[in-house]
Amino acid sequence: MKSIHLQKMRLLIIATLFLAIMLGGCINGHNPTGNNWSNVRPISFTTPMDIVAGYSFPGSGSLKGTETSLVCGNYNDLESVAFMRFTGLPSVGTFHIPEAYQDSTYLNLVLTRKFSESRNPVEIMIYKLNQSWAADSTNLILDSNLTLITPQSYTIIDSISSSGTQIKIPIPIEALEQWTSDADTLGLTLAIKTGEDSYIEIKSLESGSGPKLRFLYRTNEEEQTEKKYEQYCTQDSYRIDEATAPILTNQWILSNIPSSRIFLYFPLDYSLFQDTEGNLLNEIQLKRMTINHAELIFYVKENPYYDTSTQYSIRADRLNDSLDINTAIAISDDQVASGITTQSYIRGDSLTVNITPLIQAYTSGDKENYGIVIRSMQELKNYGKIELWHFNDNSTPPEKQPKLRITYTPPFL
Secondary structure: OOOHHHHHHHHHHHHHHHHHHHHHHOOOOOOOOOOOOOOOOOOOEEEOOOOOOOEEOOOOOOOOOOEEEEEEEEOOOOEEEEEEEOOOOOOOOOOOOOHHHHHHEEEEEEEEEEEEEEOOOOOEEEEEOOOOOOOOOOOHHHHHHHOOOOOEEEEEEEOOOOEEEEEEEEHHHHHOOOOOOOOOOOOEEEEEEEEOOOEEEEEEEHHHHOEEEEEEEOOOOOOOOOOEEEEOOEEEEEEEEOOOOOOOOOOEEEEOOEEEEEEEOOOOOOHHHOOOOOOOOOOOHHHHHHEEEEEEEEEEEEEOOOOOOOOOOEEEEEEOOOOOOOOOOOHHHHHHHHOOEEEOOOOEEEEEEEOHHHHHHHHHOOOOOEEEEEOOOOOOOOOOOEEEOOOOOOOHHHHHHEEEEEEEEOOOO
């Protein structure tokens, strides 16, 4: 019985080794991304798009009060005002700030960007707000409730690092000694404005390096002892003038303030999908095909904001239903399904937008191709703007026409 058992074990081991050899022989070491059971390899093509319709239209959105940057500026005829509220200040009438302490009485901000169209230094002014407010509804703040407290504007001369540069803005002593207002007896809200044709970006409370107010004070002149107030704001946000971007039938503009988006529709040319032998894929094969990667390639006509150190963030959304492509209209958020966000830098004169899930949905037959909406994921967060060469602009050079690049793997069987 023992010998019979050993013979069975030997046969089992031999069979297992034979099966392992067969499986190993099926793996193509030169085709790790294709199909292990065949010589099917990913295939790529880049082609101009046969665009039927495409235009710019206004986006929609609102500030949440949780943005990591505070936008403050007066640029392109749109003003944005930053607000920050400080609490825990010593009670009015119980403290005094000696004039000798003026140099140590300031608002500390961490700037990540500044811009002046005239290339002159950016000037900023500080106001005190006499109004209660919420970070997600700053549109309700009225200019009539703002009082200028800095007799002279503060000039930003130094260059600003994208990682953050600290500036210290002197705050008048009398404004702090009388910090309460009729509308807010528990906190002090400061507002910041810039001069014309300029803007700054400030790290907010959400970033971990928000605005900080600092000053030294005394509660008893006779004791000659000083105390220090140094705290981050407890609430900050900003207000942007209401504005609606125009509908443009012959321009493609992605803009954050005001928000502007792009619609385009192009039928997919299924004759571009072939097997490794050059044969067109049939309907069943198209459904089973894998889209490894698909992207739109646009060429930049104007880019005053994004540079080699500033990422753009763009998302391509799939339109859920058909619309009259002969009529340019604003498309609402509930008419689209969200796609993949592309975050990258503009290098040279082009940018790409990932549309892999959209092309996979079209080729598989799961979704109809009604068009694509492209939007910036930084809407209302900065003054970023990109104009792309439009497909129907007579001045667009042939080499600047948008393109479609796809990498796909045909089905094995």
